[in-house]
Amino acid sequence: MKIIKYKKSIFLVLGIFFVIFPIAPISRQPLIIEKPDFLVCLIFSWLILDHKNVSITILISLSLFADILWFRPLGLWPIFILIGSYLLKYMKSKISFDNFYLKIIYFIVFLFCIDTCIFVTSLIGLTEQLDFDIWLNRFIFTILFFPIIFYLLENLLFKDIKKSNK
């Protein structure tokens, strides 16, 4: 129980770090390098690695915190993260996620579904439409960064689960 609480608090700290990190005013070059969505990578990694002990409250709180800090439409991302997390938890109990490439494919599907839902809200005029180049840039960079975050999380925080799976 203590280990679960410890993991949750570490995850919360990591989540806050990934929310605050992109707002550091280093450089804004929108069409060259787009900041990846580290938070989605972190959320998906946790859902894949330890779906039984995932705290949905922490996930949606972090999404809401990101909405506030990143000037995103308030409440939109938490809705999709909530739905996505429950779907993924359900899927995890039915489908095997052992293959690494399969994890990346599922992550691409997960991210694409969230982005499509956001795109639909922009199509009906509820949010502003994002430029395609910017979206693509961010999408690709997020996918590229996912294996790094997953690997770090698996080897630093979820070593015990990795061992038990073996």
Added chain:
Amino acid sequence: MSVKSQRDYWLIFRYIIVVSAFFLFLFLFFLWRIDNYRVERLRLAILNYTIPNVEFFTSSVKIIGRIFLDISSFTNVYEQNKTLKKELQDMRKWREAAIQLEQKNAKLRALNNLKVNSILNWVSGEVIADSGSPYSSSSLINIGKEDGIIDGSAVVDGLGLVGRISGVEDRISRIILLSDVKSYVPAILEPNNQEAIVRGDNSSAPLIDFVRGIEKIQPGFRVYTSGKGGVFPPGILIGKVVLSADKKIRVKLSANINKLDYLRVLINKKQKIPSQVGEIILNKFD
């Protein structure tokens, strides 16, 4: 009560919480959509307490990031040096010309006993946070109500217009950059004096829209604020006209919005920002 039924009750309770959370966020989203002004003020009030507390972290990330950027710029240091030397030579000539013009200007003002309008004041501040996502092109600056910042004030860096203030709290203010999709700036194109709107589209070179006689516009024309609408003071340099690869007329901004550090907020004490739709038109007819 058996353990199984207890677990069932717990599951039902959890589902109720999840569904409530879903509707709560849906309500929050629609509230943001309908009453954007108030919700944005609430957001800024939260940021007013959050950002100064995490500034130690963002500033250290900024320093480390800038070091990496500087290292990467070492690769073309030789060419940069050559260009800078050439530019410096040109600037020396311009400096002499500017000093002479300044002296001439002062003499003429003294001869005419001219009183310069001093309603425009400024306060300088440092950029402490970026928007963090591509959905908004804005920044946070470390000056607010306590420093006399007014909502809607124009923001410039040393070279040209950067954007305007949209939301002020005690210690921070939000700047909507010219590249933001919500940014519309009434402008004038020199030397033809053509009126236009500079519209942001999340790219670093905003579009030129609503312009009459588009065929007369040529790359290199200078774009200034026209002062129409009463939000921006007239005559602030925005940038130069360029033709983009997608054959659209855009403005290459004079301000370096990719690397914002210290900015100047121009405060017009007599400025009145329209709070309702169509207020500018109504005022004109009154």
